[in-house]
Amino acid sequence: MAQMKADVALLTERRYVAQDVPESDWYRRNILRDDQLLQEALDQLGISSVRVDWSCPDEDWSRYRCAVFRTTWDYFDRFDEFSAWLDEIQSLTQLCNTPSLIRWNMDKHYLADLESRGVTVVPSRFVERGTTVCLQDLLDEAGWCDAVIKPCVSGAARHTYRVHRENIEEVEAVVRHLLASESFLIQPFQQGIVEHGEDALIMLNGRFSHAVRKVAKPGDFRVQDDHGGSVHAYEPATAQIELAEHAMAACHSVPTYGRVDMIQDNQGHYAVMELELIEPELWLRYHPPAASVLAQGIAGLL
DSSP states (O other), X not given: XXXXXXXXXXXXXXGGOOSOOOTTOHHHHHHHHHHHHHHHHHHHTTOOEEEEETTOTTOOGGGOSEEEESOOTTTTTSHHHHHHHHHXXXXXXXXXXXXXXXXXXXXXXXXXHHHHTTOOBOOOEEEOTTOOOOHHHHHHHHTOSEEEEEESSOOTTTTOEEXXXXXXXXXXXXXXXXXXXXXXXXXXXXXXXHHTOEEEEEEETTEEEEEEEEEOOTTOOOOSGGGXXXXXXXXXXXXXXXXXXXXXXXXXSOOSEEEEEEXXXXXXXXXXXXXEOXXXXXXXXXXXXXXXXXXXXXXXXX
């Protein structure tokens, strides 16, 4: 039997695989800090771990007891490659979260599934790949004058546009070209995004752990730090925790880890914006005890 390289592979990507980064590189240092907290918690349980680039061609995945998706933040730009790799790796080692959850969560059509299972989500309509679109007709039909459109497979606000009467033709020209190869999701713009921000509730083993609030920079609606957004510690309302736990329970199996991003919608109700089960940033550095809870969940799989 081959000697194990480590019990757990913490999956990252080639941009973030380096262990030493300059003090000025706050972005990668945050990644390393969160992974360090998890690795220390795993070590306390006698579980060895190593950070690994998911796309490394020479990696022998059978040498790990489990692979945990952490910062594979290029998967949506390399979707076909990532999907083929996922098909291959699932027969070589255990995956966390499970392959079926990952595949389901890759495509934002999962929002329709959540809604059908009684979870309050931001109203969503889908424009399928290979179809044509008249955004004005779509907005008129839905009764929306201000909306956001984004790809169904995406991250970091890739090709995410706010669309309204003044820019609808410009956005439609971009989307029409992209529809040849991917589907899109359109939702009414939520004013709460710019007034309050987006709340991210971190869920471990289906239960609430901690939360942060993501706030867009002035003049923008995208809360991601890639676009100048900021992150703040946040104590969610009981209703938010209940909604997040409902969303986790609506998954076909309980995720070991996940994140429920939600907003206060235009009617003043909490609604799920997105469910992140593949490679969510968990902000363990904001609540270090969460690393131990996640480590215990991974240990349960082993």
